[in-house]
Amino acid sequence: MNKLGSAVILCGGKSSRMGFDKSKIKINDTLLLDITAESLEEIFDEIILVTDKKEKFRNSKYTIIEDSKKNCGSAEGIYTGLKYASSEYVFVLACDMPVISIEYIKYMMTIIKNNNNIEGVISKNGKWIEPMHSFYSKNMLPHFKEALDQNKLKISKIIENGNMHYIEERIIRKYSKDLNIFINLNYIEDLSILNTINYKGKKSYGHC
Structure with missing residues (x-):
């Protein structure tokens, strides 16, 4: 399968429950964020990091966009990623999600290729959606902008009227x-x- 579109990794958030910036989690000496991005490079032409502070990633090789x-949470991150991505469809993931299934993402891509009029492919977990492991189309930009302008930030509500x-x-x-x-x-x-996941032989974790 050819590569499709852009992947956006959301790296904002206050990380107040963790106690330190989650984008700085490391597996051995490698940022979990970089491991995630490198995995996504297998199937995406463009990797974008959306962050609250651009200077945090001044040495990154990826495209860095600041909210x-x-x-405004994930809604703003998705909106920003969609706005600046070079492709019509954008896969969205959060930087604190350590497990990726490339085969599942390829399956989602197949749905898009066979139904190019859809405006998103959304994962469901029981009756709930998983907005941070889903595809969105640029056609959703007006919906996100309207929600942000009205400070209505619940993603399940934002996408209600999308196809x-x-x-x-x-x-x-x-x-x-x-x-x-x-x-x-x-x-x-x-x-x-993180110690239960094999990241190319890297299993111990920490943060910087």
């Missing part, structure tokens, strides 16, 4: 049996999960 509106394709949990489990692709790291104790 134009602060303290979305929802992937049910039973299908996702074919690619991620225990749904660990939806794990995110919120607390210090969550970091122990």
Whole structure:
């Protein structure tokens, strides 16, 4: 399969529950963020990091975009990524999600290629959506802008009127049996999960 579009990794947030900036989590001496980005490079032409402070990533090889509106959470991050991405469709992931299934993302890409009038491909976990492991089209930009202008930041509400394709949990489990692709790291104790994942032989974790 050819590469498709852009991947956006959201690196903002206050990380108040973790106690330090989650974009600085390391596996041995390598940033988890860089490991994630390198994995996504296998299938995406463009990797964009959306952050609240651009200077945090001044040495990064990836495209760095700073949120134009602060303290608006993931809705602003998705909007910013969509606005600056060079492609029509954008895959969105958070920097604290340590597990990626390239095969599942390829499956999502196939849905887009076969239905190019859709405005997003959204993962579902039971009755809930997983907005940080989904595709969005630039056609959704007006919906996100309107929501941000009105300070209505719940993503499930923002995408209600979009032409979305929802992937049910039973299908996702074919690619991620225990749904660990939806794990995110919120607390210090969550970091122990990293020792159960094989990152090309890297298993110990820390932060800078």
